[in-house]
């Protein structure tokens with residue numbers, strides 16, 4: 001479970017002045033649920049996720065992740081969260097299997113547990129073909145699958161995905177979306193950020209629309225459809241954030 005309350009992050013930038021990247025955001029994501037954070041470029045998605053994963057400290061507000069508060073017990077939070085960031089890096093000289101195992105050991109996993117888990121992740125993410133190849137020769141899709149596997153090797157209760165299908169082909173994206181659904185069916189709390197309307201329609205149980213750092217609307221797809229009188233997510237999104245100035 002994640003409970004964010006009045007979560008706020010303000011950056012001070014020499015040129016731009018004060019930037020309200022995340023502005024009093026409150027939401028709750030439950031186990032067995034995919035919470036979709038939908039927003040355009042610069043809306044505040046990544047900053048929100050980084051606050052939840054304790055990579056940034058909030059300027060104000062709080063977030064409780066699997067029972068632990070992000071500023072009071074960040075180490076505890078980190079053991080409970082798997083965060084797939086857009087920039088999750090791999091070591092080129094390691095194979096995918098070595099890479100995943102390395103992060104598993106960092107998380108205190110035994111060799112037996114690791115073997116079983118790598119097998120499971122390779123099955124679910126369709127990785128067997130390249131599991132023993134070096135990461136520096138990987139396609140974007142192979143890299144992304146390896147990043148997901150290494151991020152989630154310790155099977156955390158809370159899984160945070162920052163635009164995980166960005167730049168991937170249809171087949172690879174589908175494998176990842178199926179994997180995210182499997183996480184939900186295993187009772188994980190999943191937060192999934194995207195700017196792709198069709199992804200939230202297909203995947204997310206609750207959708208939060210974020211714009212200029214503020215959570216402007218939230219609900220199930222059905223609730224948003226009836227509230228805004230539109231069936232298409234793109235139309236709902238435009239109604240919520242306002243049409244762009246031309």
Ligand SMILES: Nc1ncnc2c1ncn2[C@@H]1O[C@H](COP(=O)(O)OP(=O)(O)OP(=O)(O)O)[C@@H](O)[C@H]1O
Nearest residue numbers: 011013019021039040041042043044045046047048
């Ligand atoms: N370290 C930082 N210093 C200053 N400003 C920042 C910093 N990180 C993010 N911002 C600003 O905060 C705002 C929100 O950025 P954020 O990356 O959270 O958005 P996003 O929704 O993830 O967008 P994108 O899809 O483009 O990654 C933007 O205006 C961004 O320029």
